[in-house]
Amino acid sequence: MSGTAGADERMRRDGALAAVYPALARDDVVVVTIMGTVAVELYQLGHRPNFFYLEHAMGLASSLGLGIALSLPSNPVVVDGDGSLLMNLARSPLSPATTPPT
Amino acid sequence: MPVSVANSKVVYEALKAVDVRIMSALPETWLVHLLHQAEEEEGVGISAGAHFVGVKSAMLMQNHGFLASVNGIVSFALLYKIPLLMLVSFRGDLGERDPWQTQGSLVTLPVFRALGIPHYPLSDPATVPRTIRQAQQLAESALTPVALLLTRDLMWEETA
Numbered sequence: 379m380s381g382t383a384g385a386d387e388r389m390r391r392d393g394a395l396a397a398v399y400p401a402l403a404r405d406d407v408v409v410v411t412i413m414g415t416v417a418v419e420l421y422q423l424g425h426r427p428n429f430f431y432l433e434h435a436m437g438l439a440s441s442l443g444l445g446i447a448l449s450l451p452s453n454p455v456v457v458d459g460d461g462s463l464l465m466n467l468a469r470s471p472l473s474p475a476t477t478p479p480t
Numbered sequence: 481m482p483v484s485v486a487n488s489k490v491v492y493e494a495l496k497a498v499d500v501r502i503m504s505a506l507p508e509t510w511l512v513h514l515l516h517q518a519e520e521e522e523g524v525g526i527s528a529g530a531h532f533v534g535v536k537s538a539m540l541m542q543n544h545g546f547l548a549s550v551n552g553i554v555s556f557a558l559l560y561k562i563p564l565l566m567l568v569s570f571r572g573d574l575g576e577r578d579p580w581q582t583q584g585s586l587v588t589l590p591v592f593r594a595l596g597i598p599h600y601p602l603s604d605p606a607t608v609p610r611t612i613r614q615a616q617q618l619a620e621s622a623l624t625p626v627a628l629l630l631t632r633d634l635m636w637e638e639t640a
Binding site: 430432433434435436437438439440441442443444445446447448449450466 | 502532534552559
């Protein structure tokens, strides 16, 4: 990134993904992403067998993660997209209400 | 309460008997004794997640909830071949008193047919455990959603 001040210095999505990648690249973590750019960028950082990229079903990556959380002793990590988030705003109050195991 | 407590319990026990461990549900009048989800489409993702890690689940909703969740059913359950067991309260059919429920009932079965989803009525409490078991079996062997329609005969006790 350039040294110019302002918006250019904010962390971008690819930078954020690279920052959290070491925490995701572990055999004991299930990672779910929604389709699109976020899936492509995580894939390009290095695909691993614990990564699942949900194609087509926009809005449901977080629901998929909730189903996994309710079924496994450990919680998955969901990497959602802004559009997908907007398509399933009802997820927000639901997830804490179901108190998946931590 | 005219909603049948006894038959709600029959459905509940039948789901427990086939090892359903996660239910997603959006409450409505007929389902008050059965359960508590923010939005129906959510249940498709929850059931898929459970299925991916080997846990049996079911969705419980009204027929309007099914209509609201069609995109999730197509884009996730059908695309990824998820054995989605759906229990759908069939409002607006024979004997319905609420005018607003009747439009949905007219399109429920045609939409199931259009999606190619097997669907069967649940009317007799005596057959509920067997039919739920068979529906779960079909969903898992065919890797498809299967719907059971909770009819008025099953869920409602008419008062004199």
